Amino acid sequence: MTMTGAALTTAAAVLLTACGGTGDGSSPEHERAAESSAAPPRIERPVIKLPSSFQLTFEAWNDADPQRQAVLNDAKEELRAGYAAIIANDPDSKAVAFYDTGSGRVQSKKWIKSYTDKNRRVVGELPVFDPKVTLLDDGTTASLAYCTDESKARTEHRLTGKVEGNSPDMDPEVSYVVTLRKSSAGVWQNSSVRSQRGKCAE
Template sequence: MARSALTMTAATFAATAALLLTACGGGDSSPDDIKGAGTGSPSASESASPSAAPGVERPVIELPTSFQLTFEGWKSSDAKEQAVLNDAKEELRAGYAAIIANDPDSEAVAFYDTDSGHTQSKKWIKSYTDKNVTVIGKLPVFDPKVTLLDDGSTASLGYCTNESEAYTKHRKTSKVEGNPKDMDPEVYYLVTLRKSSQGVWQNASVRSERGECAK
């Protein structure tokens, strides 16, 4: 599920049938970190906290119970940082929802991405859909750290994921695959976000490196 790598490790987009479901919108990498989803009954999407200007209609994002994407510690006492966390979380949820729905052209993903970020996200999503696989299992997303830059319209977000219980599932054969046993299940992500004219924090780029999460 790793989307792009800082130093392209074995978990980058170029990997073949493994796991890596973490950040949606990643760069050149293959579904070597996806946790395949199947068809379970969809659960109501978590409503995003209002992090944009009043009147902005956000897309409704639903994930099936077969894929549990959880966010640990995604709270900040700073309202500006919380707005970044809210939108980044929804972008990630939208990316996995697109993989599960077999929809690389997801409007929800486009909503939370800049033009360049969307190109990266679509490539990441297609690394799954082109192989006819989805994601299932559990993927915790944790230890987020937001840095707001001086201009007020750019932010960086670092966070980690643990792919120990995340898998890919072939839509036709139902074959389930996970990461190799000797592969570190934790992946560190670094996201650059830009604030749109509507006040939505959109992903501009995502990089990842396996095994770089703080111990």
């Protein structure tokens, strides 16, 4: 990966309410209890925290379609988890593993180690913008394209404190295409990531 890679998202509980009797003698209380027991379980997602020294912002990261928004929510958390792992010097981050699957996990770990093996962390600002979600395979696979701008993103050496950015002749924008797969628990997990520098401006 390039320098860039991966908001606390909790699944909204489905509120089921009874609308009058069924005519079979069952009580509204019985109906509510039966319906509540059929509600999907709440997904316990990891809590991810980033320090104020690194501002990861998501611009226009929303979609009117609930399924596409769910993809965006989990993709956002995967990115936040990846940067949190770099900052915490934790290539084996459980939060990253929660949001990755298959080759996506291998890619993420390699990307995180490209920083941690050099004793570096990220600082500064990184906007993530222009997301486009496409649902595939009857809603079990998704493709997400987005861009980042590394103009104000930097790396800092943990021991010396030396801060470095990209060279002036390097295009700061990077485009990404992520393939995500919906797990049996309902989490959209990264299965692969492709990136290309300088392909955001259309």
